[in-house]
Amino acid sequence: MIVSVFKVILFCLYASVNSQGTIALPQNVSAILAFGDSFLDTGNNNYISTVLKANFLPYGNDFMGGKPTGRFSNGKNIADFFAEGLGVKEFVPPYLDPSLNDSDLLTGVSFASGGSGYDPQTARILSAIPILDQLDLFKKYIGNLTKIVGEEATMNILNNSVTLLCVSTNDFIVSLPVNTSQNDVLNYDRKLVNLSLTVIQELYTLGARKIAIFSAPPVGCLPVERTLFGGLLRTCVQKKNEAAQLFNSLLKERLPILANSLPQSRVAFVDFYNPLITVIDNPQQYGLQVTNRGCCGTGLLEFVFLCNRLTPTCPDDSKFFFFDSIHLSEIGCNIFVNQSLPGLVASLL
Structure with missing residues (x-):
């Protein structure tokens, strides 16, 4: 009886006070649940055996006084x-x-793992947590949550959470060769879309009702792709961008069909392609100066262990869209979210 009363009190406190101590969470969002790759990984790779880590400087230079997380x-x-x-x-x-x-x-956690993808091969190559294994961690999370607040309150939290799913980037970087034929690209994109819809279906089965799935970004414009495959001028790699765009169009086409089959759900397509292209092509409009290389080292190839304490960084990372040769800087993340948040709220809430 005492335990039950404690659970009710704890849940009521959770429901009425957010992390800033203000009453009534805006838009009735109870928690954030994040699945996918390094764009949403907040430190899970610290605890697995992989070289894809960012728990050392200069990563975290601007996080809580210089804390790599x-x-x-x-x-x-x-x-x-x-x-x-x-x-x-x-x-x-x-x-x-x-x-x-x-x-x-x-109030939610991240299950994402840097190096993960929809394609199981991608996570194997990069020693990341596969997306299906992230769903297994989600099941354990639900069990832990149930112990804290009980089954009914747990389902309430899950139903009113916003679930973020950002997964496909590494599939295009690692598992799709640049010289793949157009027919093979189409088949691969269809495979990725099928896998993404399976993940959404499983998230729904486990209790998620507000699901935001990210499109693929302009992979060919990532600094590392420009350096490796963009020629002397380091132009965006058109074949990679075309593969990403095809995936996005197929996903956008099939997503409403799946969403209509999931009662009381809202599934949002988050465009991760066009907002990034817009910033890359128009840096000055966003107070930026450099969008074709990262802030770390030369900005051409450095990422994860190649971006380290011995690697000099740019004088002002707030002027760089990318921090390393793959990942957005803090200001880059902020710009993207500011562009995307109104549409996400309109679609899910």
Whole structure:
């Protein structure tokens, strides 16, 4: 009886007070749940065996006074900015962090892992947590949450959470060769779309009702892709961008069909392609100076272990869209979320 009363009190406190101590969470968002790759990984790779880590400087240069947390950025990442913008909390902790407390679980965590993809081969190559394994971690999270607040309150939290799914980038970087034929690209994109819809279906089955799935970004314009495959002028790699655009169009076409089959759900398509292209092509409009290379080192190839304490960084990372040769800087993440948040709110809430 005492335990039950405690659960009710704890849930009521959670429902009425957010992490900033204000009453009534905006838009009724109870928690943020993040799945996918390094754009949403807030530190899970710290706790697995992989070389894809970012728990050392200069990563985290601008995070809470210079604290490397495992975020692939100089500061906050996309998951953090969405959580803050939706009024949930300022930072989204990684689920694998052993220091997580009950309040962290109540308002959401990240299951994302740098190097993951829809294609199981991608995660194997990069020693990341596969997306299906992230769903298994989600099941454990639900079990932990149930112990804290009970089954009914847990389902209430899940139903009113915003679930972010950003996964496809590494599939196009690692598992899709540049010289793949057009027919093979089409087949691969169809495979990725089928896998993405399966993930959404499973998230729904587990209790998620407000699901935001990211499109593929302009992979061919990532600094590392420009350097490796963009020729002497380091132009965007058109074949990679075309593969990403095809995936996006196929996903956008099939997503409403799936959403209509999931009662009481809202599934949003988050355009991760066009907003990035717009910034890359028009940096001055966003107060930026450099969008074709990263801030770390030369900005041409450095990422993860190649971007380290011995690597000099740019004088002002707030002028760079990318922090390393793959990942957005904190200001880059902020710009993207500011562009995307109104549409996300309109679609899900």
